[in-house]
């Protein structure tokens with residue numbers, strides 16, 4: 142069996158989804174942790190320093206390429222799988238109530254698409270100005286650093302943007318609620334003792350992380366963070 | 368349980384042959400006893416059709432005692448109808464009440480093409496089994512049961528997996544038309560037992576390869592299969608299938 146055969150079989154393609162999915166989950170942990178610095182109540186200094194480190198450290202810039210590749214594979218493979226799976230039925234059922242499964246488990250393609258739209262907006266808002274166009278103000282404490290924090294405050298003054306970000310976080314929550322535990326099923330966790338722990342961690346993760354993300358635009362809009 | 372009679376409307380998928388487009392037809396049946404089985408209700412309906420000079424509805428059935436897996440009707444949006452852990456033949460009319468409309472469709476999957484009315488061609492499952500769902504052992508005198516020790520837990524899990532009757536309800540309900548609950552049951556059954564050991568690796572690879580050829584979708588673990596399986600095959604068997612597949616494919620020599 143060649144590697145190509147392994148990763149292009151139906152199970153192999155799911156392995157690709159699970160592996161890239163878990164990789165992206167690990168990125169979420171870093172991202173949410175760093176962003177939580179906005180609540181340090183220091184006018185964004187700690188946050189800007191963290192952002193500067195992430196943007197200037199060469200190892201992290203290399204890892205960033207890996208991150209983009211991870212996203213790319215997850216998205217392309219996800220669409221390919223969804224299209225293939227959707228084509229497997231043929232004639233549709235007349236009565237289709239989605240018995241026995243959760244709506245979000247059946248809607249990973251849709252939730253993923255919402256997340257992709259969110260991602261494009263999000264990259265446009267922050268990644269492009271800080272990495273490509275460099276049009277960010279200087280940080281007050283050090284002119285070498287960008288003031289990404291004030292850009293965040295600015296972006297999140299628009300209530301529509303705040304609502305879109307919250308909707309993005311809700312899509313993320315449901316996407317994770319299925320994806321986290323399902324990835325481990327794909328990796329072969331059949332032992333019910335391990336699996337019940339994984340499931341609990343997965344649900345907790347899919348509530349806590351998106352909630353923390355959603356609170357960022359909300360607390361900036363409401364002026365809790367200045 | 369109290370006995371009652373009911374009048375029903377049954378909307379059934381009618382399709383002359385595999386090339387026919389097909390469509391739903393509505394039939395009325397009267398005085399159906401709550402103690403009849405679902406298939407007996409169909410027998411009554413077919414008698415009625417024959418009596419009126421119409422073509423009876425073709426449907427699969429064999430044992431009518433819940434063990435062969437032949438019966439396959441998608442009843443009101445659920446394979447095998449509203450009861451849990453029940454095959455269509457074991458579903459009884461007391462699950463319905465007077466005046467109900469029941470929609471009956473065949474299994475829908477490209478890998479299970481409709482041959483006629485409610486009958487689908489499920490030979491794809493046979494080909495998956497032929498690809499690896501067996502053990503090659505010389506038959507001879509039955510050996511002493513205790514000569515091959517197997518832990519009780521493993522024996523129980525293998526036995527539970529072996530309960531799969533190959534009905535295809537898991538494929539029918541799955542949004543991806545994946546066959547992995549069926550394959551998971553067959554692979555687990557043998558992977559848990561020492562008799563399955565010699566062919567352990569080739570079995571899982573060949574069965575998945577065959578399923579992919581047949582055109583079943585990729586499992587996204589929605590859990591619908593487990594919820595409708597008449598034999599309550601656990602979805603943990605799919606995880607075990609995935610593990611067996613990884614072990615076999617990652618360690619393959621070529």
Ligand code: SF4
Pocket residue numbers: 530531532533534535536537538548549552592595596597598599600
């Ligand atoms: S796993 Fe269950 S639903 Fe699927 S074929 Fe076997 S008995 Fe039928």
Ligand code: FES
Pocket residue numbers: 427428429430431432433434435436437438454455456457
């Ligand atoms: S007819 Fe055999 S299981 Fe229903």
